[in-house]
Amino acid sequence: MKRNTKVSTAVIRRLPRYYRHLSELQESGVVRISSGALGKSMGLTASQIRQDLFCFGGFGQQGYGYKVDLLKEEIGEILGISRGHTLIVLGTGNLGRAIIQNFRFSANGFDLLAAFDIDPRVVGTRIAGVPVRHTDELEAFIAGNRVDVALLTVPIAAAQRMGDRLAAAGVRGIWNFTNYELACARQDVIVESVHFSDSLLALSYMISQQEGVEEEL
Amino acid sequence: MKRNTKVSTAVIRRLPRYYRHLSELQESGVVRISSGALGKSMGLTASQIRQDLFCFGGFGQQGYGYKVDLLKEEIGEILGISRGHTLIVLGTGNLGRAIIQNFRFSANGFDLLAAFDIDPRVVGTRIAGVPVRHTDELEAFIAGNRVDVALLTVPIAAAQRMGDRLAAAGVRGIWNFTNYELACARQDVIVESVHFSDSLLALSYMISQQEGVEEEL
Numbered sequence: 001m002k003r004n005t006k007v008s009t010a011v012i013r014r015l016p017r018y019y020r021h022l023s024e025l026q027e028s029g030v031v032r033i034s035s036g037a038l039g040k041s042m043g044l045t046a047s048q049i050r051q052d053l054f055c056f057g058g059f060g061q062q063g064y065g066y067k068v069d070l071l072k073e074e075i076g077e078i079l080g081i082s083r084g085h086t087l088i089v090l091g092t093g094n095l096g097r098a099i100i101q102n103f104r105f106s107a108n109g110f111d112l113l114a115a116f117d118i119d120p121r122v123v124g125t126r127i128a129g130v131p132v133r134h135t136d137e138l139e140a141f142i143a144g145n146r147v148d149v150a151l152l153t154v155p156i157a158a159a160q161r162m163g164d165r166l167a168a169a170g171v172r173g174i175w176n177f178t179n180y181e182l183a184c185a186r187q188d189v190i191v192e193s194v195h196f197s198d199s200l201l202a203l204s205y206m207i208s209q210q211e212g213v214e215e216e217l
Numbered sequence: 218m219k220r221n222t223k224v225s226t227a228v229i230r231r232l233p234r235y236y237r238h239l240s241e242l243q244e245s246g247v248v249r250i251s252s253g254a255l256g257k258s259m260g261l262t263a264s265q266i267r268q269d270l271f272c273f274g275g276f277g278q279q280g281y282g283y284k285v286d287l288l289k290e291e292i293g294e295i296l297g298i299s300r301g302h303t304l305i306v307l308g309t310g311n312l313g314r315a316i317i318q319n320f321r322f323s324a325n326g327f328d329l330l331a332a333f334d335i336d337p338r339v340v341g342t343r344i345a346g347v348p349v350r351h352t353d354e355l356e357a358f359i360a361g362n363r364v365d366v367a368l369l370t371v372p373i374a375a376a377q378r379m380g381d382r383l384a385a386a387g388v389r390g391i392w393n394f395t396n397y398e399l400a401c402a403r404q405d406v407i408v409e410s411v412h413f414s415d416s417l418l419a420l421s422y423m424i425s426q427q428e429g430v431e432e433e434l
Contacts, residue, residue: 010227016418024398079418080425094318098311099413108414109421148424149417172427173420181241188427192420196316196411197325200366201233201296203390203409204326207365208297210389210405 007055014052015079017042022072023107034065081109086146087175089115090162091153092122092132095177099151101128113145135162142169149173156180163191224272231269232296234259239289240324251282298326303363304392306332307379308370309339309349312394316368318345330362352379359386366390373397380408 021042025033035053036046044052053071076082087110089096096115105112115132117123123134133141141147150166152159152174159180166174167189176182176193184191238259242250252263259266270288293299304327306313313332322329333352334340340351350358358364367383369376369391376397383391384406393399393410401408 012419012422013415015422016412016415019418020412020414078422078425080421080428081418083421083425083428085421085424094311094315098315101311103413108417110417149420173424175417175420190420190423190427192416192423194411194413194416195233195237196320197237198230198233199409199411200325200327200392201236201298202229203366203392203407204297204300204302205229205232205295206407206409207302207390208295208300210407211297211300 011052011055014044015075018052019072019075019079019081022068022075025068026072030068032065032067038066076109079109083109084111085109085148086111086113087149087151088113088141088147088171089130089151089153090135090138090166091155092117092119092127093153096151096153097127099153099177100130110149113147114141116141138165139169142166142171147171149175151175151177152182153177228269228272231261232292235269236289236292236296236298239285239292242285243289247285249282249284255283293326296326300326301328302326302365303328303330304366304368305330305358305364305388306347306368306370307352307355307383308372309334309336309344310370313368313370314344316370316394317347327366330364331358333358355382356386359383359388364388366392368392368394369399370394 018038021038025038025041034046035049038044039046039049042049053066087105089100089112092100092115096117100112100115112130115127115130116135116138117132118135122132125132147169148171150171150173152162152166154162156178159176159178160182163174163176163182163184167184167186171189173190173192174182174184176191179193179195179197181193182191235255238255242255242258252266256263256266261269270283304322306317306329309317309332313334317329317332329347332344332347332349333355334349335352339349342349364386365388367388367390369379369383371379373395376393376395377399380391380393380399380401384401384403388406390407390409391399391401393408396410396412396414398410399408
């Protein structure tokens with residue numbers, strides 16, 4: 001399917017939220033939803049929803065709303081959920097372990113192939129069924145298996161070196177939890193960083209605004 | 218200080234990123250930076266940077282750029298970093314433990330007071346110096362201590378019930394890592410959710426776009 005490839009970052013960032021909300025609606029048994037109702041549940045206006053979805057070629061029918069399952073499927077398609085992407089995890093500290101055990105990789109279209117660590121106490125074991133290999137085997141593993149994304153949760157001092165190794169070995173995306181701004185030599189490797197502090201500071205701002213209002217009352 | 222309180226969500230979401238980048242520049246010894254250079258390091262245009270910062274009353278001097286320390290301090294002020302916000306952690310599983318051990322709360326203006334759990338093996342212990350109390354003591358603790366934010370990392374089945382308890386007890390913000398969309402009865406309680414899947418699906422989209430380009434070549 002041919003789509004407008006000039007989609008703004010803001011719209012791209014909203015697509016996973018659409019997918020998540022539609023999944024929840026589907027699980028709740030909702031079959032059809034209006035742009036107004038979908039917007040309300042997501043904190044967006046009906047017209048913003050219609051504009052966003054129009055970027056990707058329409059869907060929906062004036063006056064009838066959207067069919068939840070079809071819209072979810074179509075957005076999932078755009079997000080690449082059905083492409084069979086694969087992933088490995090670098091680092092099995094508390095955070096890596098928590099994500100391996102709790103994150104629903106398959107629901108997001110990812111197949112978690114293996115985890116890597118240097119700690120002899122975990123190498124050779126399995127976490128939630130996922131084999132833990134020694135980091136020395138990283139390049140050989142990537143050479144022998146198609147690895148799309150590497151989740152990086154190593155200590156910050158090792159982050160750049162490991163990022164370089166992953167890029168050189170040929171992964172296409174790095175999902176970066178190290179709180180270190182990876183500089184990637186290869187332009188074609190996409191780095192997506194999760195910064196917990198950005199989220200906490202946004203919350204801090206919103207609370208501070210409330211305090212401001214209270215002080216003025 | 219009186220500021221324009223009608224600031225868009227997009228600008229608010231960028232403020233923590235400014236703060237993070239300015240902190241890194243400061244640590245690297247950079248004293249002054251142009252809007253162009255700051256934009257480049259953040260993937261924004263110089264004019265977008267000037268517009269964003271103008272929302273909060275200016276800063277900077279035409280042709281001289283921004284003084285890194287002053288701009289960082291001013292943005293930190295807007296974000297409420299100097300307000301002495303306090304935080305508790307609900308749930309000390311792998312994720313809660315990882316965040317308690319590794320997240321720089323004080324650098325983000327938060328004082329981590331205590332953690333809560335129901336597991337008798339951790340109640341009464343300390344994690345990275347932070348005392349772990351029994352969840353039964355939650356309401357009494359909040360009544361006796363000002364608690365601004367509760368980080369929620371309990372199992373998904375307990376999320377809503379715990380969110381309700383926190384709101385009733387009087388916390389002002391919930392930093393939600395449960396992957397459950399909390400419905401908050403109290404309008405004045407702000408819920409900030411961290412959804413790992415939104416980040417992975419954005420990465421999935423970007424990789425899929427590359428595949429699309431490759432297929433067309």
